[in-house]
Amino acid sequence: MxxxxxxxLPFSATEESVRxxxxxxxxxxxxxxxxxxxxxxxxxxxxxxxxxxxxAKAMQALNGTNFEGRNLKVNEAQARERGAGGxxxxxxxxxx
Numbered sequence: 421m422x423x424x425x426x427x428x429l430p431f432s433a434t435e436e437s438v439r440x441x442x443x444x445x446x447x448x449x450x451x452x453x454x455x456x457x458x459x460x461x462x463x464x465x466x467x468x469x470x471x472x473x474x475x476a477k478a479m480q481a482l483n484g485t486n487f488e489g490r491n492l493k494v495n496e497a498q499a500r501e502r503g504a505g506g507x508x509x510x511x512x513x514x515x516x
Contacts, residue, residue: 421449422475427465427493445481446474467497
């Protein structure tokens with residue numbers, strides 16, 4: 421499985437509309453559109469899991485294409501470091 425990052429999504433995008441966009445390029449194993457924890461509003465990006473070959477086809481076909489007025493950014497998702505948040509904690513303790 422390959423996880424794709426899909427960025428610059430319009431805030432009007434729904435799981436159904438994004439699924440319809442990617443479906444012609446292969447089987448979608450999972451899809452998640454990210455929302456703000458506090459407001460519940462869309463953040464303008466999401467993640468899609470597809471098989472390696474399907475993900476490569478989708479990346480090539482959809483990166484930079486216009487979707488509801490926005491040029492999409494589609495690339496392979498990078499692993500995020502755990503606990504790499506901002507603030508004093510990531511610098512070894514309280515700095516104040």
